[in-house]
Amino acid sequence: MHSKYTGFKLRRLAVSGISFTFKLFMLVLFLFPFYWMIVTSFKTYGGSIVFPPTLLPHTFTLEAFEQVFTRLNLWNYLKNSVIVTVAVIVIQTLIGVPAAYAFSRYSFKGRGIMLALVMAAFMVPTQITFITVYIMMSKLRWLNTLLPQIVPFGASAYGIFLLRQAFMQVPTDIIEAARLDNAGEIKIMTRIMLPAAKSSLMTVTLFSFVGSWNSYFWPLVMSNAEKVRPLTLAIERLKDQDAGINWPVIMAGNMIMVLPVLLIFLLMSNKIISSMGYRGIK
Amino acid sequence: MPYVMVAPAMTFLLVFTFYPLANLVYLSFFRYNLISDKVFIGLTNYRNLLFVKKDFIQALKNTALYSFAVVFFTILLAILFALWLEKDSKINRFLQKSMFTPYLIAMVSTAYIWSWMFDVDSGLLNAALAFVKLSPLRWLNDSSLAIWCIVIVSVWKSLGYYLLIVLASLKSIPSEIIEAAELDNTPWLRKFFRIILPMISPQIFFLLITITISSFKVFDSVRVMTNGGPGNATDVLVTYIHRYAFQMNMRVGYASAAGSLLLGILMILTVFYFRFAGRRVHYQ
Amino acid sequence: MKKLFVVLLMGALLVSAQGLVFAEAVGVTEPITITFWHARGSTVDAEWLANSINKFNATNTLGITVEGVYQGYFSDVQAKTLASIAAGDPPTIAEISCTAIPVLATQDLLVDLTPYVERDGFDMDNIVEAVSDYIYYDGQIITMPYTRGTAIMYYNKDMYAEVGLDRAPTTLEELNHYAKLIYENSDGAVKGIGYTIEANYYQHYLVQSLNGMGILDADGSGASCLEDGSLLQFLTDWFEWTEEGWCAVPALSSASSVVQENFNNKSLAAFVSSSNRATTISNNAKANGINLGMAFTVGYGGYSAPIGGGSLGIINRGNTDQEIAAAWEFMKFLMTDEQVAGNHVATGVLPATYSSIETDIIQECWAENEGYKLSYEQLDFASEIRFSPYVSEWSSIVKSAMSQLIQGRNITPEEVVQNLKDEAAALF
Missing domain, CATH: 3.40.190.10 (Periplasmic binding protein-like II)
Structure with a gap:
């Protein structure tokens, strides 16, 4: 009896040991690339190409960052990224919330078709629509502005869909009660619906943020001038055509781009994870 | 009132999503480079795409292989990890967070970091291989390996997110059902296939569709890591369309034909999923 | 016929009239x-x-x-x-x-x-x-x-002198001979020569030394190098050189800078690159203590160079x-x-x-x-690819085909030429 118990315990210990080791391995697998980016950015060019590579910089230097700042007008790119991202989030919210509310609380003619269109739009990648949109933008003479990176994303099908799902879970009596109190639609939306759908809203916002901050294909196609390009396109500019790929410089540029996102995540990771997981999709 | 509320959203979707789709198909019947006048050439673009030139078929094959691999491995690993990390503990939560981090980072950044690790001469992976006395690999320079490198990066980047979704759906399974199964001493595998999998099938189905679509539109990682090479070993549909539309003398008509085919493929796949997989999905 | 003539004449008039409108030099006033x-x-x-x-x-x-x-x-x-x-x-x-x-x-x-x-x-x-x-x-x-620019052969003088060539090579055959020696003497640690893929530039002049016109015909609207065997021969050779190991396979991205990197860390003894990079390359060579030689580029049987x-x-x-x-x-x-x-x-x-x-x-x-x-x-003997509306697309097609052969290595030179024939049929 006694030996059986210890055997069982040992086995469990072994299993959890293996499991723990494997978990550590996974941690390394997922975090190490970031570590490698950070470490590389503080290396000298010579230090980055020694073989075998060193886990810590031989000589710690800020040279790479200096190069990033001297070779790029970083503020320009940063500013564009910020403007585009903020604008997209604001417009998407202003347009998406009423639409989601209407879809969730009203039955009207054409609702089914429109909802189907929203769902269909959710599945159409921008990589298919870009040719026509490019032609439209060029006819509007917008290609030297930030508008082509903002306006086409005015309505987020995903956001509308997700918010609608969240709004639908708000009990009808609350809304009815509010209506009896003579609350207007806008008031119902802002005072009742939005607070109730807070975590969905956060998910949508986060997705919009990540989506536009990180977007690469769209600005690549839709920008003709450096003054309207975002950070994602700036890193390419750090590749010197001839002088060898200077990985520390590229990683330094990369770090500047990744840092804001990482910081936000570090600050709000619990909230993000929970809203992402639990409201991500239902 | 509801019309006023949905009007802006619908306008945006019509102008920037549905009109471009229709126009794409329309343009595919023309020879057009944005500067010249449009010349109607019927199905010539399609004929060139499918039967004359070989590069489109290659891009199509690459995309299909890539998508299949990404869909398969992402879903499989997401389920396995979810089961493994289901228990609420500190390390599990930390691991979930760590795995989720790459999802928030731009694919461009991810691609640069991994290109650096894949670097043949001074990259980390070859150093690791050398450390365990294996001969170095050519990674992105190797035509049969390159596409797998891109698959790895994609799975690495998005696994954490899909893991969270699967985890959430696992947690939404009513505990009575699991407890009942445990009381019955149902074997683990059977418990998984008979109870857990059906219960989370709506989410898995959703993943199937989203990951398929996002795989078919892969671009950023390919452009940064290989730019379609070596040769056209990693050329995918979107890099192909982009190349013909914006390089190569801007053959917009031809690129539109390629885009229309991509659209067609996505539609067929979606219908297929709903027809065949959708039926098996168990809705609570 | 007469009608056609009138139409043509009108067209010509229109064109020249339009030309006249443009053909006026103005001064900058503000x-x-x-x-x-x-x-x-x-x-x-x-x-x-x-x-x-x-x-x-x-x-x-x-x-x-x-x-x-x-x-x-x-x-x-x-x-x-x-x-x-x-x-x-x-x-x-x-x-x-x-x-x-x-x-x-x-x-x-x-x-x-x-x-x-x-x-x-x-x-x-x-x-x-x-x-x-x-x-x-x-x-x-x-x-x-x-x-x-034109192409220049940049080479490590010391490395070539060590195997017995104390001047620049004058033919491709000579270059290859010594490049191979360098590779063998170093037990494969140092590659003798490397080319990056620029079909209308570096490969153009190599093919040109075989057929006299390179990858595009003199009239600019055909590629007889596909038919006369010159491209096949060059591709077969190049593949062979890389297969034997003494000719470096170009890297997939940033190939030109990778070549320079390898040259600087002494794992490559020579490479062909543009004269436009002369300063960068000289500076880097100096910094790395390399005795850099710059020489005419060589093709089959003698000097050959692109512009x-x-x-x-x-x-x-x-x-x-x-x-x-x-x-x-x-x-x-x-x-x-x-x-x-x-x-x-x-x-x-x-x-x-x-x-x-x-x-x-x-x-x-x-x-x-x-x-x-x-x-x-x-420039005395260098020549450029023909002025042709097809240049852009054809070079990028040939470049991709070469990349498939030399970098991808999952296709034979014959297949590459066959594919190119299909592409040529669709293009020209």
Whole structure:
């Protein structure tokens, strides 16, 4: 009896040991690339190409960052990224919330078709629509502005869909009660619906943020001038055509781009994870 | 009132999503480079795409292989990890967070970091291989390996997110059902296939569709890591369309034909999923 | 028939009338800002260009401000320029590659500079003849040479001397022989030679040494290298060289900088690259203590070399007469002896005018550095790919095919040639 118990315990210990080791391995697998980016950015060019590579910089230097700042007008790119991202989030919210509310609380003619269109739009990648949109933008003479990176994303099908799902879970009596109190639609939306759908809203916002901050294909196609390009396109500019790929410089540029996102995540990771997981999709 | 509320959203979707789709198909019947006048050439673009030139078929094959691999491995690993990390503990939560981090980072950044690790001469992976006395690999320079490198990066980047979704759906399974199964001493595998999998099938189905679509539109990682090479070993549909539309003398008509085919493929796949997989999905 | 003639005549009249409208040189009357798109991204290039622009902006008396925009590689400049023309918002002036000039010219997108050249008495005979092919099209002057280049063989003198070659090779056969020796003597640690894939540049001259015209026919609308066996022979050889190991397989991305990296860390004894990179390469070699030799490039049986690089063109759509006139002033400034000579010395691009060669700047540089002079001397036998609207697409098709063979290595040279025949059928 006694030996059986210890055997069982040992086995469990072994299993959890293996499991723990494997978990550590996974941690390394997922975090190490970031570590490698950070470490590389503080290396000298010579230090980055020694073989075998060193886990810590031989000589710690800020040279790479200096190069990033001297070779790029970083503020320009940063500013564009910020403007585009903020604008997209604001417009998407202003347009998406009423639409989601209407879809969730009203039955009207054409609702089914429109909802189907929203769902269909959710599945159409921008990589298919870009040719026509490019032609439209060029006819509007917008290609030297930030508008082509903002306006086409005015309505987020995903956001509308997700918010609608969240709004639908708000009990009808609350809304009815509010209506009896003579609350207007806008008031119902802002005072009742939005607070109730807070975590969905956060998910949508986060997705919009990540989506536009990180977007690469769209600005690549839709920008003709450096003054309207975002950070994602700036890193390419750090590749010197001839002088060898200077990985520390590229990683330094990369770090500047990744840092804001990482910081936000570090600050709000619990909230993000929970809203992402639990409201991500239902 | 509801019309006023949905009007802006619908306008945006019509102008920037549905009109471009229709126009794409329309343009595919023309020879057009944005500067010249449009010349109607019927199905010539399609004929060139499918039967004359070989590069489109290659891009199509690459995309299909890539998508299949990404869909398969992402879903499989997401389920396995979810089961493994289901228990609420500190390390599990930390691991979930760590795995989720790459999802928030731009694919461009991810691609640069991994290109650096894949670097043949001074990259980390070859150093690791050398450390365990294996001969170095050519990674992105190797035509049969390159596409797998891109698959790895994609799975690495998005696994954490899909893991969270699967985890959430696992947690939404009513505990009575699991407890009942445990009381019955149902074997683990059977418990998984008979109870857990059906219960989370709506989410898995959703993943199937989203990951398929996002795989078919892969671009950023390919452009940064290989730019379609070596040769056209990693050329995918979107890099192909982009190349013909914006390089190569801007053959917009031809690129539109390629885009229309991509659209067609996505539609067929979606219908297929709903027809065949959708039926098996168990809705609570 | 008669009707057709009338129609043609009318057409011709219309065209010439339109030409007349454009063919008027105007002066810049008020302060104006113009944009210049270019591909000068390497550190020395960017520095020199920034100097040029600053100097022009500070010294011109017409109030012209030039804004330089780096657009990436030549192919990016080409793509972006075309896209922006379509969008109606092009740059005023751009640095365009030899492959892009025909694409723009045949669609009538470049300003005919003739009236300006005539008005200002700009001496066209002063332009070095070897780089003047892409200046003229259809009786018009459409570009000015700016960053024209030729290929140079950069080699590690010590490494080649060690295996018994104490001068530059004169034929491909000789080069290959010693390249192989270097590889064998180092037990495979050092590759003898490496080429990056630029089908219309480095590979063009190698094929040209076999068939006399390279990857595109003399009339610019066919590729007989596919039929006469020359391309197959070259591809088979090149594949073989890389298979044997002494010829480096180019890296997939940033190949040109990887080659330089390998040269600098002494795992590569020689490579072919553009003269436009001479300064960068010399600086790096010096920093790494390498005894750098610069030599004529060699093809089968003797010297063979390409001409390529970029020229300045003014876009005629979406630009006002004032902008065009301002761009011409900037162009003229870049063609002054001081600028041409300085450009050559600072970066390595070919000096494009005879008078610039007489300047002290160039003479002093050449006295000190044989390599720069050599690039100019090489023009005696160097030739460029034919002016053809197909150049751009055909080179990119051939490039991709070569990449598949040399980098991908999952296809035979015969299959590559067969695929190219299919592509040629769809293109020409």
